[in-house]
Amino acid sequence: MRNKKHKFDQRGSYQPITRIEPNSIISEQYRKLRTNIELSDFNKKIQIVGITSTNAMEGKTLTAINLAEVYAQSGKKTLLIDMDLRKPKIHRGFRLINKKGLSDIFTKNYDITDVVEHVEANLDVLPSGSKLPYPAEFLSSEQLKSFVNNLKDVYERIIIDTPPMTAVTDASIISSFCDGMLLVIASRETEVHITKDVIKDLENNGANIIGSVLTRVSKRDSRYMNYYYYQYR
Numbered sequence: 001m002r003n004k005k006h007k008f009d010q011r012g013s014y015q016p017i018t019r020i021e022p023n024s025i026i027s028e029q030y031r032k033l034r035t036n037i038e039l040s041d042f043n044k045k046i047q048i049v050g051i052t053s054t055n056a057m058e059g060k061t062l063t064a065i066n067l068a069e070v071y072a073q074s075g076k077k078t079l080l081i082d083m084d085l086r087k088p089k090i091h092r093g094f095r096l097i098n099k100k101g102l103s104d105i106f107t108k109n110y111d112i113t114d115v116v117e118h119v120e121a122n123l124d125v126l127p128s129g130s131k132l133p134y135p136a137e138f139l140s141s142e143q144l145k146s147f148v149n150n151l152k153d154v155y156e157r158i159i160i161d162t163p164p165m166t167a168v169t170d171a172s173i174i175s176s177f178c179d180g181m182l183l184v185i186a187s188r189e190t191e192v193h194i195t196k197d198v199i200k201d202l203e204n205n206g207a208n209i210i211g212s213v214l215t216r217v218s219k220r221d222s223r224y225m226n227y228y229y230y231q232y233r
C-alpha cells in the first residue's frame, strides 16, 4: 500500500476499508488474499490464521482486521483475536474499548460470552483484555491452547493478531496453535536477511508459513496493486 498514511488511519482509526469501501481496489486485494489462503493447502484446512511481521508498524493489525472482515463477508463465522498483548490495537478497528478480553477469561474467570464483541454479521472480536505481567508465559499455557482449540468448534475462521517477531517470542509461541502464519512485509523497509531469520525461527518452531503480504507498496512498484501474496511452497 502507498507509503503515505492509510486512508482510514488518518485519525488513528483502524476501521476496515473492506467494510467502508468494499468495491475499492484495496478491498479487492484483501479478498484475493482470502482466496489465496483458502487455496493454499489442499491437505489441511486453514482455520486459524496468525499474522506476524519482522518489525513493529508493518501493517499486521490492519491486515488482521481486513482479513477477518472479508472472511465474515464471505459468510464464514469469523473470530478476530488480539494476541498482541503488549500493544493491542484490534479494538480500534471497531470502536471498542479494550477494557476486558482474552486475558480476563483466565485471570477473572470470565466466560468468553462475557468478553467477546459481536461487531457485525459473522464477525466477533476478542480484544486482548487487561494487561498481564508475563504475556509469553500466558501464551505458552496449556489452558490457552485448549481454549483456542475449543473455539474451532464455534468459529469457521479465526484470525489472530500478534506482536512483531524481532521484539518478543510471542508470535512464535502463537504459531504453534495456528494452522497457518502470514508474514507481513513492508515493501522497501523490511530487511531481507532479518526476514530470512524470522522465517527460519518460525519454521524451527514448526510454524506453517502460508504466505506473505507486502504492505506499503508504491504505485511504481505495484502497478496499482496494493497487496501481493506470495506462497512459499
Ligand SMILES: Nc1ncnc2c1ncn2[C@@H]1O[C@H](COP(=O)(O)OP(=O)(O)OP(=O)(O)O)[C@@H](O)[C@H]1O
Pocket: 001, 002, 003, 004, 005, 006, 009, 053, 055, 056, 057, 058, 059, 060, 061, 062, 063, 084, 087, 089, 163, 164, 214, 215, 216, 217
Ligand atoms: N498496507 C499498508 N500500506 C501503508 N500503510 C499501512 C498499511 N498497513 C498499515 N499501514 C500503516 O502502518 C502503521 C502501522 O499499522 P499497523 O498498526 O497495522 O501495524 P502493526 O504491524 O500492527 O504495528 P505494531 O507492530 O505496532 O502492532 C499505521 O499507521 C497504518 O496506517
Ligand SMILES: [Mg+2]
Pocket: 060, 061, 062, 084, 087, 089, 161, 162
Ligand atoms: Mg499491531
